[in-house]
Amino acid sequence: xxxxxxxxxxxxxxxxxxxxxxxxxxxxxxxxxxxxxxxxxxxxxxxxxxxxxxxxxxxxxxxxxxxxxxxxxxxxxxxxxxxxxxxxxxxxxxxxxxxxxxxxxxxxxxxxxxxxxxxxxxxxxxxxxxxxxxxxxxxxxxxxxxxxxxxxxxxxxxxxxxxxxxxxxxxxxxxxxxxxxxxxxxxxxxxxxxxxxxxxxxxxxxxxxxxx
Numbered sequence: 001x002x003x004x005x006x007x008x009x010x011x012x013x014x015x016x017x018x019x020x021x022x023x024x025x026x027x028x029x030x031x032x033x034x035x036x037x038x039x040x041x042x043x044x045x046x047x048x049x050x051x052x053x054x055x056x057x058x059x060x061x062x063x064x065x066x067x068x069x070x071x072x073x074x075x076x077x078x079x080x081x082x083x084x085x086x087x088x089x090x091x092x093x094x095x096x097x098x099x100x101x102x103x104x105x106x107x108x109x110x111x112x113x114x115x116x117x118x119x120x121x122x123x124x125x126x127x128x129x130x131x132x133x134x135x136x137x138x139x140x141x142x143x144x145x146x147x148x149x150x151x152x153x154x155x156x157x158x159x160x161x162x163x164x165x166x167x168x169x170x171x172x173x174x175x176x177x178x179x180x181x182x183x184x185x186x187x188x189x190x191x192x193x194x195x196x197x198x199x200x201x202x203x204x205x206x207x208x209x210x211x212x
Contacts, residue, residue, distance in 0.1 A: 028056035029117045029125025032095055036113055039134040040104040048102055050115055050128050053095040060090040068098045069118030071127060078111055079103060108137045
């Protein structure tokens with residue numbers, strides 16, 4: 001009877017030893033920090049950064065298809081980019097910072113900004129803290145606050161007009177008295193100021209009575 005019990009106990013021990021083995025490889029991550037503005041203006045480019053730590057048992061590599069993806073909204077190009085490549089391989093226990101630029105949406109409103117590690121089509125690990133970014137419209141264009149190429153063109157045209165010569169005609173009549181005197185002569189003088197140089201511009205033209 002004892003031998004039978006010993007045999008059964010030995011069999012159980014053998015089964016337990018056979019079931020033990022290496023742990024399966026696992027992808028996992030934790031969110032560390034981020035630098036993201038809480039507000040932007042439509043259409044502008046903004047630099048952001050996010051840091052994650054590899055808390056799994058596998059290395060993240062560019063060749064393995066590991067990227068930083070957008071889960072909220074999922075795989076969306078709301079910010080002008082839907083995924084960001086790894087800058088280098090990340091071993092278990094190491095951290096990686098993604099530095100990249102995003103484009104604010106073209107319509108004013110509030111948009112979610114959140115990212116997560118991804119391999120293939122599968123997201124894994126922790127997500128970054130979701131940020132509700134307020135996207136505001138551009139301010140209206142004005143002479144003191146130009147915001148478009150058309151406004152700058154208008155300013156340039158005004159400057160060109162300011163540099164034009166302002167014409168001024170002064171007429172002077174000179175009479176000669178006495179025998180044999182010639183008919184009175186009129187002198188027409190064109191005068192102006194060159195605003196580019198500040199110089200006076202004078203041009204005299206003699207006009208006889210017949211042509212006056």
